[in-house]
Amino acid sequence: GPLEEVSIPFYFGWFLLSSVQDKVRCTSMDFLKTLDTLEAFKKHMIDFTGKAEKEVDLEQYFEAKGTLHCTTKFCDYGKAEGAKEYALKPTVKDFYGSTFELSLSALFVTPRTVGARVSLTEEQLLLWPDDAEKEAASVVPAAASLPLGSRAHVTLGCAEGVEPVQTGLDLLEILALQQEGQQGELVEEMELGSLTYYGEGRWLLSLREPICAPACFSSFYT
Numbered sequence: 619g620p621l622e623e624v625s626i627p628f629y630f631g632w633f634l635l636s637s638v639q640d641k642v643r644c645t646s647m648d649f650l651k652t653l654d655t656l657e658a659f660k661k662h663m664i665d666f667t668g669k670a671e672k673e674v675d676l677e678q679y680f681e682a683k684g685t686l687h688c689t690t691k692f693c694d695y696g697k698a699e700g701a702k703e704y705a706l707k708p709t710v711k712d713f714y715g716s717t718f719e720l721s722l723s724a725l726f727v728t729p730r731t732v733g734a735r736v737s738l739t740e741e742q743l744l745l746w747p748d749d750a751e752k753e754a755a756s757v758v759p760a761a762a763s764l765p766l767g768s769r770a771h772v773t774l775g776c777a778e779g780v781e782p783v784q785t786g787l788d789l790l791e792i793l794a795l796q797q798e799g800q801q802g803e804l805v806e807e808m809e810l811g812s813l814t815y816y817g818e819g820r821w822l823l824s825l826r827e828p829i830c831a832p833a834c835f836s837s838f839y840t
């Protein structure tokens with residue numbers, strides 16, 4: 619009935635506890651600040667500016683997007699495909715309100731978004747929708763053949779006019795290149811980890827030590 623409809627949230631996800639939100643934001647800012655100063659980045663700056671010789675301040679370039687979280691299912695209050703089925707899943711009900719430890723294993727930057735890759739455990743994958751990667755196949759064709767959970771991420775910022783849904787697509791694009799055997803260009807060993815360039819403004823920093831982020835599985839209504 620109509621009551622059930624209203625109870626479906628905008629989205630479900632893991633919400634990082636406030637103690638770790640600051641840590642993740644700081645790490646991301648440090649990374650952007652450092653990336654901005656690298657000669658290798660300057661060489662490819664045109665990916666971000668569209669013009670040669672123009673400088674970019676990455677810390678200003680991206681806008682933060684509210685509470686840090688890793689979306690599991692975007693429901694759009696029941697309008698998204700599979701939203702109701704997801705909301706009614708026993709695992710979703712059972713784990714609702716539970717705290718998990720997410721492992722943030724990489725940071726990535728593109729001219730559109732900056733995000734953190736989340737490497738999900740077997741248990742966390744129980745909350746991951748079966749079609750999350752396939753759903754992206756119209757934009758990133760190779761996504762359908764990537765392992766379940768590949769799209770899991772935390773959006774850290776978006777360029778002006780870019781919607782956060784783009785962050786997961788940018789991550790899938792990088793993972794698809796890796797799967798096709800493109801090694802990317804290992805640019806530098808940074809303190810935080812190794813930095814690889816995948817062309818077209820796509821940068822990936824594999825963290826030497828993944829960030830352990832406690833997060834509560836819950837939902838968001840505007």
Ligand code: 2AM
Nearest residue numbers: 629688689692772773782783784785786
């Ligand atoms: P995000 O997971 O990359 O941050 C509200 O817009 C939240 O739902 C955001 O966190 C956003 O992106 C996510 N979102 C929006 N549209 C989506 C979609 N079509 N598929 C998956 N996630 C979506």
